Structures are given as C-alpha cells and as structure tokens.
Amino acid sequence: MAKRTLESFYKPISKPKKPRIEDNPPSSYSRHPSYPFAIADLPPSIADALPDLPATTPRSITNQPHLDLLYYQPFIPSTTAQELFHFLRRELPFYRVQYTIRRGPTTTQITTPRFTTVFGQIPNPHPTHQIQINPRPIPPCLDALRQRIEAATNGAAYNFCLVNYYASGDDSIAYHSDDERFLGPNPCIASLSLGAKRDFLMKHKSADGVEAEPVKLALADGDMVVMRGETQANWLHSIPKRRGSRGEARQGRINITFRRAVVPGGTENYYRWSEEEGRMVEIS
Numbered sequence: 083m084a085k086r087t088l089e090s091f092y093k094p095i096s097k098p099k100k101p102r103i104e105d106n107p108p109s110s111y112s113r114h115p116s117y118p119f120a121i122a123d124l125p126p127s128i129a130d131a132l133p134d135l136p137a138t139t140p141r142s143i144t145n146q147p148h149l150d151l152l153y154y155q156p157f158i159p160s161t162t163a164q165e166l167f168h169f170l171r172r173e174l175p176f177y178r179v180q181y182t183i184r185r186g187p188t189t190t191q192i193t194t195p196r197f198t199t200v201f202g203q204i205p206n207p208h209p210t211h212q213i214q215i216n217p218r219p220i221p222p223c224l225d226a227l228r229q230r231i232e233a234a235t236n237g238a239a240y241n242f243c244l245v246n247y248y249a250s251g252d253d254s255i256a257y258h259s260d261d262e263r264f265l266g267p268n269p270c271i272a273s274l275s276l277g278a279k280r281d282f283l284m285k286h287k288s289a290d291g292v293e294a295e296p297v298k299l300a301l302a303d304g305d306m307v308v309m310r311g312e313t314q315a316n317w318l319h320s321i322p323k324r325r326g327s328r329g330e331a332r333q334g335r336i337n338i339t340f341r342r343a344v345v346p347g348g349t350e351n352y353y354r355w356s357e358e359e360g361r362m363v364e365i366s
C-alpha cells in the first residue's frame with residue numbers, strides 16, 4: 083500500500099470550501115501555504131470580547147490520587163461562546179481521519195468518530211526522514227484564544243492546538259491519555275468546550291492497586307478544563323457517545339486543546355497516522 087506523505091495527509095480530499103454568502107461575512111482572512119483555504123479572522127464581536135472576559139476563578143480538583151485539574155465554569159460566557167462555536171464550525175478546515183488496522187489476515191477500516199484539525203509549529207524530529215513536515219501555524223482566530231488562555235493560566239505557554247468537532251452525540255473519543263512523548267513529562271493541557279454539553283469521564287489507570295474514584299464533569303458551552311501535573315501519566319479521559327433523539331445528542335460540540343510540544347522527536351503519532359494511510363475528508 084502506497085504511503086502518504088504528511089503533506090498529502092493534510093490536503094483535503096474533497097474540494098476547498100466554496101465562498102459563502104453570509105449576512106455578516108468575516109472582514110479579513112489569514113493565508114498560509116499549508117492551509118487548504120484562507121482561514122477567517124475573528125469578527126470584532128468575538129475579538130473585542132476576548133481580552134475583556136470576566137475573570138472566573140477555577141475550581142481546583144485534586145481530591146484523587148495524581149489528579150490535578152482546574153475547572154472553569156465557564157471560561158467564556160455563553161453569548162461569546164456560542165458565537166465562537168458557530169464561527170469555528172464554519173471557518174476551520176475539519177477532517178475525518180480514516181485508517182486501516184491489520185491484525186494477521188484481518189484488515190479493519192476505522193473512521194475516527196469525530197472531526198479533527200491540528201495546528202502548531204512542531205520541529206521536524208527526523209531530519210533524515212523522507213516525510214517533509216509542513217506545519218500549519220496556529221491561525222490568528224485560534225491564537226487569540228491561546229493568548230487569552232495563557233494570560234488566565236499564568237505560566238503555561240502553548241505552541242500546538244488540536245481541535246475536535248463532535249457533530250452529534252454519535253461522535254466520541256475513547257479513553258486515552260495525552261501523554262505523547264512530544265509533550266514531555268507532566269504536560270499542561272488546556273481544553274476549552276463550545277456548544278453542546280457533553281460528559282467528560284476520567285478514570286485512574288490504577289496501577290499498583292491505587293484506589294481512585296472515577297470523575298465525571300458535564301462540560302458545558304464555554305467551560306474549560308486544564309489538566310496538569312501527573313494527571314496524564316495516571317488518568318485516562320474520554321467523551322462517550324450521547325444517546326437520545328433530542329437535545330444535546332443532536333447538537334454539535336467543539337473542543338479546543340492547547341498543548342506544548344517540548345521534545346523535538348515526538349510527533350510519531352502524526353507520522354503513524356500518515357503512514358497507516360490516514361485519510362482526511364473535509365466536512366461537506
């Protein structure tokens with residue numbers, strides 16, 4: 083099976099977005115050769131609100147072994163959060179990652195149950211690697227959020243951004259921890275939720291008989307969770323599917339995580355995706 087380069091992995095399979103006729107079109111766009119299309123800058127109604135967000139004191143959740151969370155309820159008030167949700171849903175390039183797992187004679191085609199998009203300047207870990215990395219800089223519309231979040235969570239500095247779009251309650255992310263090597267030990271990850279309320283479940287990896295209660299946070303529009311310290315090394319987290327024919331199960335949710343890549347040489351996950359014929363399909 084032919085391998086795809088990371089560059090082609092990033093290219094949308096379908097056509098670039100067509101220009102839309104809107105009541106209130108963005109006034110400016112940011113361009114970069116690695117973007118599949120120019121990405122709109124924030125409209126003034128959102129950009130002007132971000133520096134003036136009311137200061138919310140986060141709840142510190144450290145009542146379980148190795149758990150270190152800050153929970154902002156909300157970080158962004160609902161009027162701005164809703165506008166931001168619709169803006170990002172409309173303006174970002176989102177993809178479904180498809181890949182193939184081979185176990186012996188069995189081949190299984192997996193479609194990731196959510197849309198994703200990735201931005202950030204990651205140093206090329208493999209100077210001799212065939213794959214030419216073509217990182218997408220964090221676009222100004224997300225960089226404004228990064229700055230606002232860094233200002234609130236003083237000390238953290240992020241250079242990498244992963245956005246998930248859950249189109250409905252059928253979309254999900256399985257239990258995992260964000261302990262990739264490129265994030266270094268004890269990474270600090272800021273995770274902002276927009277749109278439909280969804281449960282964020284956490285469970286301890288429970289090595290060596292550690293007793294820990296599972297954690298459930300019902301993340302609402304504008305909420306933010308910062309995961310710090312030993313959390314990733316010891317806990318798994320997930321967003322399960324949400325069943326039902328009404329309400330949140332039918333609504334979309336966007337989650338934006340800001341991370342810091344500290345180890346040149348740790349982007350294997352992204353290489354692996356591309357080498358296992360990762361295929362990205364743009365939202366229609």
Ligand SMILES: O=C(O)CCC(=O)C(=O)O
Nearest residue numbers: 244246255260321337339
């Ligand atoms: O959607 C969320 O709240 C979590 C997303 C997540 O865990 C991830 O992208 O690693």
Ligand SMILES: [Fe+2]
Nearest residue numbers: 258259260319
């Ligand atoms: Fe995660």
